[in-house]
Amino acid sequence: MIPRRTLLGTAAAAALARPALAQGEAGQVLRFIPQADVTTLDPLSTTSYAVRNHAHLCWDTLYGLDLEFRPQPQLAEGHQVEDGGLRWVFTLRDGPTFHDGEKIRAADAVASIRRWMVRDTHGQTLAARLEEIRVLDDRRFALRLRRPFGVMLDALGKSSSYPCFIMPERFANTPPTTPLTEIVGSGPYRFVAGELRSGAQVVYRRYDRYSPTPQGAPGGTAGPKLAHFERLEWRIIMDPATAAAALQAGEVDWWERVAPDLRDLLARRRDVVVERLETNGTVAMLRPNHLHPPFDDPAVRRAFLPALDQAEFMASIMGPDRARWRDGVGCFPPGSTLASDAGLAALQGPRDLARGRAALAATGKAGSRAVVLNPGDQVNNNALTLVAIDLMKKLGLDAVDATSDWGTMLQRRSRKEPPTQGGWNAVVVLFGGEDLANPGGHPLLRANGGDAWFGWPSSARLEELREAWLEAADLEAQQRIGRDIQTQFFEDLPYWPLGQYFLDSGYRRGLQLGRRGVTLPLNVRRG
DSSP, X not given: OOOOOOOOOHHHHHHTOOOOOOHHHHTTEEEEEOSSOOOOSOTTSOOOHHHHHHHHHHOOBSEEEOTTOOEEESSEEEEEEEXXXXXXXXXXXXXXXXXXXXXXXXXXXXXHHHHXXXXXXXXXXXXXXXXXXXXXXXXXXXXXXXXXXXXXXXXXXXXXXXXXXXXXXXXXXXOTTSOOOOOOXXXXXXXXXXXXXXXXXXXXXXXXXXXXXXXXOSBTTBSOOOOOOSEEEEEOOOOHHXXXXXXXXXXXXXXXXXXXXXXXXXXXXXXXXXXXXXXXXEEEEEEEOTTSTTTTSHHHHHTTTTTOOHHHHHHHHHOSOGGGEEOOOOSSOTTSTTOOOTTGGGGOSSOOHHHHHHHHHHHTOTTOEEEEEEETTSHHHHHHHHHHXXXXXXXXXXXXXXXXXXXXXXXXXXXXXXXXXXXXXXXXXXXXXXXXXXXXXXXXXXXXXXXXXTTOOBOHXXXXXXXXXXXXXXXXXXXXXXXXXXXXXXXXXXXXXXXXXXXXXXXXXXEEEOOOSSOOSOSEEEO
């Protein structure tokens, strides 16, 4: 269990003091504590949710996903599907502009899709099936496919793991391996570069000419995206006690993700609302690096299974209340259409450290060094990492705690060099359930080697099954293939699933939130 922190009082609030605002101006400012710092401006440089949320403020997408994960038009007015699914024609809405005042054109969308396809798992699949993508006129563009791609709208509208944000053509022509350092957005808020203070503050201003979609109700990333505040300040406060004290003192309006051990204390406050906004939960995973020993050996990875206790991992961050977490989690989140019991016997029943130690010893890798990345300023990642390191040591590995801040961890995670040259062996990964619901978009299920997500696993069989799922004719066939994928998953173990948990937001009473599903500071009013 994480020890309950003692909340800071007026000293913490004083430390967060900012220049006084006139009463009228203060009412036009929303002060928000995100889950982490914005470590890069470019949403194709990382899958960090803080960067993703930042990007949803600054840029818009062609489609968004509503609370039922149904694609809804955003910048797109609509589309046509022709030639048995081999030709898609998209039409943009007339009216949306970039933050420099230029109209959003089909050429911008095409360049943005090309850049996105290199990074995203859905996009890579689309690229492999794409024969041609071309501009028809200022508002229309067409994709010609070699093979049907039925999840086209889901791919273009995905909310996480590299969403397809629409940027000006001159920016979208930047190679995806070169991070953007300037933002000319297409979304409801403008990034204020001059007020960026790394590790402390990110500032946005409302874009007066933003044209929200007229279709649908706000939910997930679909429906009108409305900026009701002239100024949005992201306060980067990584210490949970300080964040909670700031919320109680009214120094901030909204804390995106309340630390689990402070939830009940804040819920007792009459001036604070604690509410679950992200209904799909967060799935915790321990990702091994498949490029280097000891975890390049699947037998070493499988040696963890007899001893891995998901309940122990979940209780370490969420406590004993099972209403806040789930174990028995495979590669698809509980409650999703592909969730099944295939292969789950490996994680069920009494846990047996002796069996795990014997299995590891049989590989000849006992005593091997394992460098585990640990972002110490992220409370849940840190707690889960410490449990993982303890398990590795009990099994017989020389586990090393490589503690750093979040930004440094993200940089090191991208390195493919051996651990002795600045690389790594394992890292805890947290993703929202919506990102893991199917093999088309699940970033950690891709097993295409050097092109896979950080950790870079290789499994021809998992890749074959993913292709089969994409070709499946109906839900029954998809679920059958989903079982086969999970069975193979427990053989290859591209990662170890650690469980699913649910976090709550905390905000000042009187704040009216108009969007659920994804915690974005949009459609918010002050009552």
